[in-house]
Amino acid sequence: xxxxHDLKQAWQRNDSLVCVGLDPEPARFPAALHGDADAIxxxxxxxxxxxxxxxxxxxxxxxxxxxxxAEDALQRLIAHVHAAHPGVPVILDAKRGDIGSTAQHYATExxxxxxxxxxxxxxxxxxxxxxxxxxxxxxxxxILCRTSNPGSRDLQELDVGSGRKLYxxxxxxxxxxxxxxxxxxxxxxxxWPAELADVRGRVGELPLLVPGVGAQGGDVAxxxxxxxTTDGNGLLISSSRAILYAGSGDDFADAARAAARALRDEIxxxxx
Amino acid sequence: xxxxHDLKQAWQRNDSLVCVGLDPEPARFPAALHGDADAIxxxxxxxxxxxxxxxxxxxxxxxxxxxxxAEDALQRLIAHVHAAHPGVPVILDAKRGDIGSTAQHYATExxxxxxxxxxxxxxxxxxxxxxxxxxxxxxxxxILCRTSNPGSRDLQELDVGSGRKLYxxxxxxxxxxxxxxxxxxxxxxxxWPAELADVRGRVGELPLLVPGVGAQGGDVAxxxxxxxTTDGNGLLISSSRAILYAGSGDDFADAARAAARALRDEIxxxxx
Numbered sequence: 001x002x003x004x005h006d007l008k009q010a011w012q013r014n015d016s017l018v019c020v021g022l023d024p025e026p027a028r029f030p031a032a033l034h035g036d037a038d039a040i041x042x043x044x045x046x047x048x049x050x051x052x053x054x055x056x057x058x059x060x061x062x063x064x065x066x067x068x069x070a071e072d073a074l075q076r077l078i079a080h081v082h083a084a085h086p087g088v089p090v091i092l093d094a095k096r097g098d099i100g101s102t103a104q105h106y107a108t109e110x111x112x113x114x115x116x117x118x119x120x121x122x123x124x125x126x127x128x129x130x131x132x133x134x135x136x137x138x139x140x141x142x143i144l145c146r147t148s149n150p151g152s153r154d155l156q157e158l159d160v161g162s163g164r165k166l167y168x169x170x171x172x173x174x175x176x177x178x179x180x181x182x183x184x185x186x187x188x189x190x191x192w193p194a195e196l197a198d199v200r201g202r203v204g205e206l207p208l209l210v211p212g213v214g215a216q217g218g219d220v221a222x223x224x225x226x227x228x229t230t231d232g233n234g235l236l237i238s239s240s241r242a243i244l245y246a247g248s249g250d251d252f253a254d255a256a257r258a259a260a261r262a263l264r265d266e267i268x269x270x271x272x
Numbered sequence: 273x274x275x276x277h278d279l280k281q282a283w284q285r286n287d288s289l290v291c292v293g294l295d296p297e298p299a300r301f302p303a304a305l306h307g308d309a310d311a312i313x314x315x316x317x318x319x320x321x322x323x324x325x326x327x328x329x330x331x332x333x334x335x336x337x338x339x340x341x342a343e344d345a346l347q348r349l350i351a352h353v354h355a356a357h358p359g360v361p362v363i364l365d366a367k368r369g370d371i372g373s374t375a376q377h378y379a380t381e382x383x384x385x386x387x388x389x390x391x392x393x394x395x396x397x398x399x400x401x402x403x404x405x406x407x408x409x410x411x412x413x414x415i416l417c418r419t420s421n422p423g424s425r426d427l428q429e430l431d432v433g434s435g436r437k438l439y440x441x442x443x444x445x446x447x448x449x450x451x452x453x454x455x456x457x458x459x460x461x462x463x464w465p466a467e468l469a470d471v472r473g474r475v476g477e478l479p480l481l482v483p484g485v486g487a488q489g490g491d492v493a494x495x496x497x498x499x500x501t502t503d504g505n506g507l508l509i510s511s512s513r514a515i516l517y518a519g520s521g522d523d524f525a526d527a528a529r530a531a532a533r534a535l536r537d538e539i540x541x542x543x544x
Contacts, residue, residue: 023374063370063377069385071343095370097394098335099421102295105335113341122369124396124416126423144396149371151398158432158441166438169430 003117003140006089010056011233016264020051021240022060028245030252041073050253051260052085059091078115089117097122107132111139123170137181145170148189148212175203190218197226205229214242224270232272274410275389278361282328283505288536292323293512294332300517302524313345322525323532324357331363350387361389369394379404383411395442409453417442420461420484447475462490469498477501486514496542504544
């Protein structure tokens with residue numbers, strides 16, 4: 001029951017650490033979908049159905065839906081994953097962060113309106129801003145730690161005393177204090193393999209969501225070697241564009257399947 | 273033209289530093305609105321029309337709409353403010369923060385889909401995550417600095433070297449580096465009056481959005497005295513629940529108007 005259970009089952013069942021990021025960009029959809037009024041849903045459903053047995057999770061990025069007013073498509077997409085591929089968890093990538101009563105509304109949005117199994121959140125506002133998410137023990141709470149972008153240095157690398165950087169402080173605080181229900185994970189970018197190893201050393205077996213392989217250039221071997229747990233799991237290695245837009249023709253779903261399989265197999269070479 | 277211009281004009285025209293936060297809670301709506309399928313819009317529009325000449329801005333909080341699937345109501349509400357009360361800027365309180373391409377989608381969501389004049393953003397991911405917002409020179413970018421909640425201590429108070437705390441580092445970085453287009457502001461909670469004075473001392477005339485008076489207990493005199501600029505402006509003092517739910521009967525809009533006027537007048541006693 002719950003996100004962490006489903007994630008562990010999916011790692012085993014599909015022998016995969018791949019998380020497919022669902023970042024729909026209508027301008028990049030194949031020609032056959034142009035003119036489809038429900039193209040965002042149609043495209044994402046095709047990707048989901050083509051890859052569900054090759055992944056440990058799906059991760060729709062909410063801004064890609066919200067910018068097009070496609071909240072309804074997002075809701076139907078998550079319902080489709082649950083109905084057609086039970087046991088594959090869905091992470092709503094929303095990076096929310098707000099104070100008490102508003103954080104509660106964001107938890108309602110993610111878990112009740114959309115039915116997501118986990119959500120990404122921003123730690124800048126502190127523990128009470130994350131508590132309404134943490135309190136949902138069956139749901140995953142994936143906290144930003146060291147993000148994949150170059151600007152992540154600006155704050156996350158600041159030395160906050162005792163020789164620790166801000167992202168290291170976040171990692172330890174989450175592992176030691178925020179994870180009382182065992183439902184926390186952290187975001188660490190694939191573009192920072194040394195920091196990934198550092199975080200793994202600080203947080204035990206906590207799952208790490210790792211974006212930044214593929215289009216952003218993160219190295220798969222380094223990510224797996226530095227980030228895996230002792231049993232060869234512990235990672236959700238997220239790829240979006242490199243899978244979604246692997247093909248640009250009518251065979252886009254087949255191309256996505258091939259790309260997801262190739263990433264899974266590449267990861268598995270370094271996993272144990 | 274643009275958010276900063278409109279804000280300065282509204283400070284003068286309405287002689288007000290009050291920002292009314294639009295945080296609709298259907299359970300707290302007056303009985304007359306129960307059963308109204310468009311109650312969120314109806315309620316917020318009534319508040320807006322009752323207070324528009326007493327405020328310097330409106331600030332809808334997006335989670336309060338998203339939790340109810342009321343994106344359409346939010347869109348119509350912002351359009352209503354612009355049509356019925358031209359020159360009163362609308363701040364979309366979304367606290368977004370994500371990396372490059374996704375940040376661009378959040379900017380599209382806030383400024384193009386919803387037509388907001390400004391948006392709140394989270395600095396944890398660093399400058400490149402905020403750049404797509406900063407690039408919209410006519411729009412306001414209001415960056416979280418020291419938030420009003422108790423948990424804001426957890427990260428924002430960390431000493432990041434040279435005796436500076438993280439929120440002080442954010443304040444100076446925004447004022448010195450991120451404000452190239454002159455479209456930045458900061459969020460500093462009314463619950464931290466000493467920190468408000470400290471931030472004002474570091475950022476010159478940068479506008480400060482100050483939530484936390486009213487329900488959260490921030491002291492108006494301390495906020496104005498510590499946060500105003502030399503000309504008696506520079507603040508957007510935000511109140512949500514204390515105005516929205518000042519009355520619970522059919523006269524809720526009149527009660528909201530009276531509460532907004534009382535807050536404006538109380539602020540103005542300490543302003544110059």
